[in-house]
Amino acid sequence: MRKVPLGKTSLAVSQLCFGALPMGPLQRDMPPEEGARVIRHALERGVNFIDTAQAYGTYDHIRLAKEGYGGEIIIATKSYAETYQEMERAIREALTALDGDALGIVHLHAARVGPELFAIRSEALRCLVDYKKRGVIRAVGVATHTVPTVRAAAGRDDVDVIFPLINVRGQGVQGGSRDEMAEAILEAHSRGKGLYAMKVYAGGNLLHDRRGALDYVLGLPGMEVVAIGMVDEKEVDMNIKLLQDEEVDENYVPITTKKLVISRFCRGCGSCLEACPNGALSLSEGKARVDEGLCILCGYCNPLCPEFAIRMV
Numbered sequence: 001m002r003k004v005p006l007g008k009t010s011l012a013v014s015q016l017c018f019g020a021l022p023m024g025p026l027q028r029d030m031p032p033e034e035g036a037r038v039i040r041h042a043l044e045r046g047v048n049f050i051d052t053a054q055a056y057g058t059y060d061h062i063r064l065a066k067e068g069y070g071g072e073i074i075i076a077t078k079s080y081a082e083t084y085q086e087m088e089r090a091i092r093e094a095l096t097a098l099d100g101d102a103l104g105i106v107h108l109h110a111a112r113v114g115p116e117l118f119a120i121r122s123e124a125l126r127c128l129v130d131y132k133k134r135g136v137i138r139a140v141g142v143a144t145h146t147v148p149t150v151r152a153a154a155g156r157d158d159v160d161v162i163f164p165l166i167n168v169r170g171q172g173v174q175g176g177s178r179d180e181m182a183e184a185i186l187e188a189h190s191r192g193k194g195l196y197a198m199k200v201y202a203g204g205n206l207l208h209d210r211r212g213a214l215d216y217v218l219g220l221p222g223m224e225v226v227a228i229g230m231v232d233e234k235e236v237d238m239n240i241k242l243l244q245d246e247e248v249d250e251n252y253v254p255i256t257t258k259k260l261v262i263s264r265f266c267r268g269c270g271s272c273l274e275a276c277p278n279g280a281l282s283l284s285e286g287k288a289r290v291d292e293g294l295c296i297l298c299g300y301c302n303p304l305c306p307e308f309a310i311r312m313v
């Protein structure tokens with residue numbers, strides 16, 4: 001698999017980044033041994049880049065996948081830490097849990113936070129810069145869904161890598177449109193930032209046109225690497241083939257849909273209720289609830305959620 005230099009960092013990462021979120025307790029909750037098997041399969045197929053986070057609960061899966069593997073692995077993790085001490089703890093936790101000496105990238109886990117992030121978490125960022133100077137981490141990053149945060153990060157000397165949300169539908173992009181996010185990405189690229197993309201399949205909503213989804217994101221200047229969450233070996237093979245422009249089984253459905261889950265990120269906006277053709281959704285105590293007896297798993301509600309709080313698992 002082709003390796004791509006990430007901006008001005010010393011990192012050369014595979015074009016496919018293994019997204020570890022879906023196998024963890026926030027989504028499919030796979031046993032670490034099972035998840036490790038899938039990650040190891042990806043490593044053996046040439047993937048050297050894994051994206052995780054302190055909040056994902058997947059360090060065990062990754063550590064097991066690494067056991068006895070001789071090749072290079074670059075791990076990106078993220079933390080919501082605000083203070084220097086909290087970030088220091090997050091780094092140490094990752095190093096211990098992942099059984100490693102250095103981390104590839106540590107991001108400020110910013111998701112929905114605007115540029116005020118850099119004031120609120122200035123001490124956490126200072127910690128990352130210190131640990132980079134000491135060689136404990138190789139790059140400092142920001143993972144975000146919002147356009148103004150990408151723009152602000154692009155102008156900062158202490159940020160090496162930006163991990164923005166972008167997809168052809170613009171689903172989940174905050175603080176601006178899809179095209180404004182694309183412009184912010186271009187600006188970040190022109191300032192030498194390393195970039196890789198999240199939610200290229202819009203949380204699974206673009207799986208019917210994977211090639212179109214990838215073509216859009218990989219057509220953006222400086223965006224050569226995509227993080228894709230995967231939970232089985234076939235999915236890994238499918239994405240590798242797509243990125244290498246090889247034939248794939250277009251009918252393959254990667255995740256067996258069993259039920260609809262509404263995560264803790266739901267903020268009760270009610271958008272999904274209008275989309276449901278079956279009256280399966282309602283609001284209760286500020287959160288959406290699903291009546292499993294009425295839900296027909298059509299997925300119509302999923303694209304309407306600005307928080308990616310609706311999941312088919």
Ligand code: SF4
Pocket residue numbers: 260275276277278279280281290294295296297298299300301302
């Ligand atoms: S999957 Fe379809 S039926 Fe189920 S809650 Fe969503 S819109 Fe309603």
Ligand code: SF4
Pocket residue numbers: 262265266267268269270271272273287288304305306307308309310
């Ligand atoms: S659209 Fe998303 S955030 Fe809004 S109520 Fe539905 S699940 Fe919650």
